[in-house]
Amino acid sequence: MKMKVLKLTIKGGVDKDRVPDAVEEIDVNRGEIIGIVGPTGSGKSTLIGDIEQLAHGDTPSGRRILINDVEPEAQLRTDPRKKLVAQLSQNMHFLADMPVDEFLRMHAKSRGKDAGIADRVIELANTLTGEPINPSNPLTTLSGGQSRALMTADIAVISDSPIVLIDEIENAGIKKHEALRLLAGEGKIVVVVTHDPMLALMTSRRIVMKNGRIIKVICTSEEEHRVYLDIERIDSWLMSLRETIRQGEVVVA
């Protein structure tokens, strides 16, 4: 039985020079999508890492992560069968030298799931990428887009966890909007590192990082939401243009 996660709390820590985060505590509720933004090297991946390992003051940042207001027990941190957190990392290439289906079966086993769900992962991945993945393909031969699609589907089906962490999804070759919707599923807590304006404005709030510290939290305003609707229109227009070109047709004004 998986624990029901209603609330995730990030308790502030310190940066490399021991300067504390500007925010003491951030609560994220079930169903919320929250962003993390900031320049390269500002500590976004460190914060994601703290959440992934349910830090309890044992990471260099000293941050603490609470689930439903309490510090989670050790098993939830380590045993993949009980893990509360699924992570789509920046490392979108597979190093494992094995076929797609064998890898997925093994991953299903590690998460205590039936190996048969491997087929569903491939099926779902193929809805996210233009280049179909074959179960017998060696993982290391997948293209960037195929790897991202497979990892996304793997998280949605096998690592089906109440908390989903996404580190930069905007890389090319995958339908990012659909991928995010798929990952967010129903009632999950989604934390997404992104500078993609559309994804960033899809969140209800975004944590701003600088020099390893959390400096503030911005709530997405009404105005920003209107901008989001504009971007959405532009994005679907660009998508349709891309499709027209891909199909070898002529673009009309």
Add this chain to the structure above:
Amino acid sequence: MVVAGTPGSGKTSVLMHAVRDLKSAGMNPALVKIDCLWTEDDRRFQRLEVPVSIGLSREMCPDHYAIYNVEEMMDWAMKQKADVLLNETAGLCLRCAPYPDKCLAICVIDVTTGPNSPLKVGPLLTTADVVVMTKGDLVSQAEREVFRERIIEANPKCRIVEANGLSGKGSSELGELMRGWPDVSGEMVLRHNPPLAVCTLCTGELRVSKEHHRGVLRHLDGFTEYNGE
């Protein structure tokens, strides 16, 4: 405590973070690094301001060298007034495991070597109490979990620690396991037998082909014979 693992897996980095953790918990660790030909890890360890000693096995197997020098290392550590001795060994041929039965046996393994590597490492991993997975930040979560599953298949009783030698992730968990390990005393025996026999190559024979070699020899097809008096 004995820390072993394949070359480049991050033993020294993991150990450095664990030493910091032990020190901040008020313990006095001492370190012995066993290597084959050359090392400058003593300089890395000295920065931690703990007693450090180096052993170079030269033409001998570093694991064998570490095994028969256990007592000497422990005497040295006592003289340094250390309450915990950490021994890092080179770990090369993967046929034996340099773990005395009463010591905490720690195997460090690099996730980027792929999910089949836990099956290849042999007794170094299968007889360890703790298996430390390093470089997990270079692969996806799914790949880490598959790797973890493979470790459990090879050694169902071990405790797995996911560590990062750069950020120090996992060091407090490892430090906690070290602090909780009971004191060793009395006679110790190895957990796993060392490689079979001493061959002619071990004593310096340079010529190739079986006609020049004595002892227990195994053919490519698996046939094993004794050649000698």
